[in-house]
Amino acid sequence: GNSVTQMEGPVTLSEEAFLTINCTxxxxxxPSLFWYVQYPGEGLQLLLKxxxxxxxxxxxxxxxxxxxxxxxxxxxxxxxxxxxxxxYFCALSGYNFxxxxxxxxxxxxxxx
Amino acid sequence: EAQVTxxxxxxxxxxxxxxxxxxxxxxxHEYMSWYRQDPGxxxxxxxxxxxxxxxxxxxxxxxxKVSRKEKRNFPLILESPSPNQTxxxxxxxxxxxxxxxxxxxxxxxxxxIL
Numbered sequence: 054g055n056s057v058t059q060m061e062g063p064v065t066l067s068e069e070a071f072l073t074i075n076c077t078x079x080x081x082x083x084p085s086l087f088w089y090v091q092y093p094g095e096g097l098q099l100l101l102k103x104x105x106x107x108x109x110x111x112x113x114x115x116x117x118x119x120x121x122x123x124x125x126x127x128x129x130x131x132x133x134x135x136x137x138x139x140x141y142f143c144a145l146s147g148y149n150f151x152x153x154x155x156x157x158x159x160x161x162x163x164x165x
Numbered sequence: 166e167a168q169v170t171x172x173x174x175x176x177x178x179x180x181x182x183x184x185x186x187x188x189x190x191x192x193x194h195e196y197m198s199w200y201r202q203d204p205g206x207x208x209x210x211x212x213x214x215x216x217x218x219x220x221x222x223x224x225x226x227x228x229x230k231v232s233r234k235e236k237r238n239f240p241l242i243l244e245s246p247s248p249n250q251t252x253x254x255x256x257x258x259x260x261x262x263x264x265x266x267x268x269x270x271x272x273x274x275x276x277x278i279l
Contacts, residue, residue: 057207085265096169096255096270097208104265142207146265151215152223153198153268155208 055080059143059156066133066163074128074159076117076143084145086110086119086126091140091158100128100141138163167192171256171271178246179279186241186274188256196259197239198223198268199231201252208255214239246278 060075078086085104089097101110106121115130126143143156169190178184190197198213200223210223214233228250230242239258243250253275257268 087267094272096257096272097268098270099267102265102267144208151213151221153210154224155200157205157207 055084055145055147055152055154057143057145057154057156059141059159062140062158062160064159064161066161068135068163068165069132070163072128072130072133072137072161074141074143074161076126076128076156078124078126078143078145078154080124080145080147082147084147086117087144087146088115088117088126088128089142089144089155091142093139097142133161133163135163135165137161167269169256169258169269169271171254171274173274174272175275177277177279180247181245184243184246184276186243186254186256186276188239188241188271189237190239190256190258190269191237192258192260192269193236194258194269195236195261196266196268197233198257199229199239199241200255200257201225202255202273203252211241211254243276246276248278251276251278 056079087102088100090100091097101112103110103119109118117128140158199211200208209225212231214220256271259266259268
């Protein structure tokens with residue numbers, strides 16, 4: 054079946070540090086992959102996406118590359134800010150594209 | 166403003182008392198979906214709808230019902246709520262059900278079933 058596994062949190066970093074949040078997936082066929090971000094008290098917002106192998110999604114300084122050979126979609130940012138503190142979810146849409154599967158979320162705390 | 170609106174935002178109720186959480190979107194989206202968010206489990210899909218009168222089960226549909234009589238509305242119904250349905254619920258919509266379309270989420274409904 055389809056599933057998403059992402060690293061446990063919380064992750065605590067100092068401002069301007071490098072961020073990596075690992076995400077691996079299991080899926081049949083060729084899923085689309087997403088990163089969503091959730092700020093306190095709010096719903097999820099799309100951060101970036103990739104729809105085929107080797108695609109790189111990017112937005113607001115965040116990047117993730119769809120790696121089919123390692124079934125991974127790790128989120129990276131070169132220099133985090135306090136305003137990046139949030140919960141990050143990796144997700145995939147299944148083979149038939151109708152269903153979505155989310156990881157358990159990784160909380161990021163960025164300290165000034 | 167494009168948005169997904171859920172009501173109520175918070176609800177405390179008792180076991181067995183039927184409740185409905187409403188969801189409405191103003192973006193003319195075809196696809197709508199309900200999720201529940203639980204600590205350590207992330208979001209799990211309850212039901213989704215590809216269009217009016219077309220609904221299907223997600224991964225955790227037991228104990229829930231949905232209907233899609235109008236394109237903009239997708240209510241979630243708990244006919245006999247139980248404590249294990251205490252959770253944070255999100256409604257989402259997207260232009261279509263194809264996987265490349267981003268989903269727009271409501272702000273969530275926190276349900277407590279005593």
